[in-house]
Amino acid sequence: MLVPSLKVQDLIEEIRGAKTQAQEREVIQKECAHIRASFRDGDPLHRHRQLAKLLYVHMLGYPAHFGQMECLKLIASPRFTDKRVGYLGAMLLLDERQDAHLLITNSIKNDLSQGTQAVQGLALCTLSTMGSAEMCRDLATEVEKLLLQPSPYVRKKAVLTAVHMIRKVPELSTIFLPPCAQLLHERHHGILLGTITLIMELCERSPAALKHFRKVVPQLVQILRTLLTTGYSTEHSISGVSDPFLQVQILRLLRILGRNHEESSETMNDLLAQVLAVNILGRFLLNSDKNIRYVALTSLLRLVQSDHSAVQRHRPTVVECLQEPDTSLSRRALELSLALVNSSNVRAMTQELQGFLQSCPTDLRADCASGILLAAERYAPTKRWHIDTILRVLTTAGAHVRDDAVANLTQLIGGAQELHAYSVRRLYCALAEDISQQPLVQVAAWCIGEYGDLLLEGSCEEIEPLQVEEEEVLALLERVLQSHMSLPATRGYALTALMKLSTRLRGDNNRIRQVVSIYGSCLDVELQQRAVEYDTLFRKYDHMRAAILEKMPLVERGGPQVDEEAKESKEEARLLEAAPVPTEPQASKLLDLLDLLDGPSEDAQHPRPLDPSPGGALVHLLDLPCAPPPAAPIPNLKVFEREGLQLSLSFVRPPETPALLLITVTATNTSGGDVTHFICQAAVPKFPAAATGPQWGHSSSSGWPSDDPAPQNPQS
């Protein structure tokens, strides 16, 4: 005997009675098995009930695809009960991606042409929800017929279905355009609403349609006027306003029709003046209803693009909205505030926004921080203000700033020479208070490394005098190194800063050397490598250390990210003073480095190629791109003199190609005798591009043998 199938309500009760997810799953799986069996047996009487249960289960998230075919059967049944559930199932389970969806086209066609009102309604609803392009093409004429049927119930649905069809198959516009004029004469609000939506859709798709519908503007105005004055129908009122939905649709359509069209705009004008309140958006902002405030902020945001000055008037109110506890509102207020910043109000606005940043909810912090930084970049009145602002953002919301904030700030500070002392002091104080905000720590470490000498000098006009001991500075950097809050990159910054301080501070470097050697066995490979390199610098190449740890030149904005660990040396023959020299020809670096080899007592004819060994640091040096600088003339160098043979180098930089340096080697024989077997070889280190030209002219004061060998240019 067949167990009678559960009623829908009974199944729902059973499911709700389940105490755990697993229990629920069990109940549902059992029931689905029954339902499947019932579908297989093909019981027409209970099919609708089985599908209804399946749809409930589907709502809970369980698979229901095996019900798709049953939808078709139910839709094809003559009973209303069956069709109702069948169409609902089709809307919930079928869509364009399943082939099955096309199979209901025929049933829909039958129902549209022969069904009762209710059935026609079901068919239209389904068609407008999941109708694919093919279905729409097949059924367009049926729907068109229904537009002019007597029943308003069916007509209003047919009109909206037409909108859907046009969206799917734009060519159908031609069919649905003609009936619109007549439909506008309807009194039924549902039909009117649908018709106006249809006209909007047509106008948005075709300029010809737009022109065509301009002639109905007077009619629309009339409808609207009637709605406003006599109260068309009390049944449609909401909060005392007669059919606001219809009013809004008409207004939207009028906006589209009136755009750029003098005549239509004239017709609408005095009506609109009654309805709209163009200049009271600001009042809306003060309204106690939060929803109205939200809408006001959104509208102002849209307006600020086109009419900036009008919105500026409301700036104080907008800024007050930042204090809203409601995050949706404060988010809108933040967007609007950022849009309102300009060069005249930047200081005041930044002040407000900084205040907001301190107390705002976490999800808005990143946006607020980036917004402030962007505004500061665009409108900063002075460099010092700019640095201050960025500093404040980093201290307040350091964890939320974008990655390039660090690079931007270091670039900014580097370029403001007069503010180095100021910056390093402020950063030092900020760092001493809090070493957890990574971007701040990174910038501070970099600055302390670069300008540590200025920090210790103690006086700076812009802020209070600060007495800082060398030991304190070192201790702070060590704290950063050891803190578990520091990211690996941050520790890299700190280590390098310590290293730079070895040349900036006056005390001995034992402490620094100790730290560097400890980190030589650090587990972090990056840190370990640096430490080892620096250690080698101390031990084997101490004479180069000061040169290598020189102050950095200004990096060009937008160029490749300056690798913090690459130190450039830009020196002259002697070691230098602390003031950074911003530019230096890159090729001369090469020569200058050659000068490290103490003068002509070095190895004879050819300059020794650069030893690339000290931990690869020197290789980094020359790999760095550098902003092409103005050329400084380089004096001639006498590099060799022995027994009457002199070698000198002269340098010429052709003005058209400042990146090129021409080096001429002149060999002079001042001895009495002849020099034979003179071979001149030039060995050039790989890194700079060098070309030796074949222009070997020779001058002899006391003669070269006439058979001097052809010069050979062994290139390394």
Place this chain on the structure above:
Amino acid sequence: MGLREPEEIQQQIVRETFHLVLKRDDNICNFLEGGSLIGGSDYKLIYRHYATLYFVFCVDSSESELGILDLIQVFVETLDKCFENVCELDLIFHMDKVHYILQEVVMGGMVLETNMNEIVAQMEAQNRLEKSEGGLSAAPARAVSAVKNINLPEIPRNINIGDLNIKVPNLSQFV
């Protein structure tokens, strides 16, 4: 509109929306940016809170926020009229009816009808139609179905009572 999301994603969206809306205080505005699963900034969630229920509509930027609030009000009032003081359980146990009512208010993603009386009248007519199909007119079909399911006991071929010998004719199966 158009393509639905697969069931899993639908459920995720429902869960995400639930969490987003539940966090909202009562005295803040009713508009939310859509969650990460609902396509980006073009979509918003607009909700209203009635006792233990939240009604959440997901709309795109072409809809008016305040208009949707009114629409939710219309929908809820209609539910109230159709179910007679609607409560949570009504919605759970008659989820199909909720769909049918909603189909009279919104169709294909557009507002169809906002006159509550019309909607209620239509629903009542349709329910009457369903009832009539389930009543007498369905009787013959029900009878057939019931008989098909009868568990007929085994019928003896011959009944012997004393001298009487009755041969039982072969009853054909009820089909």
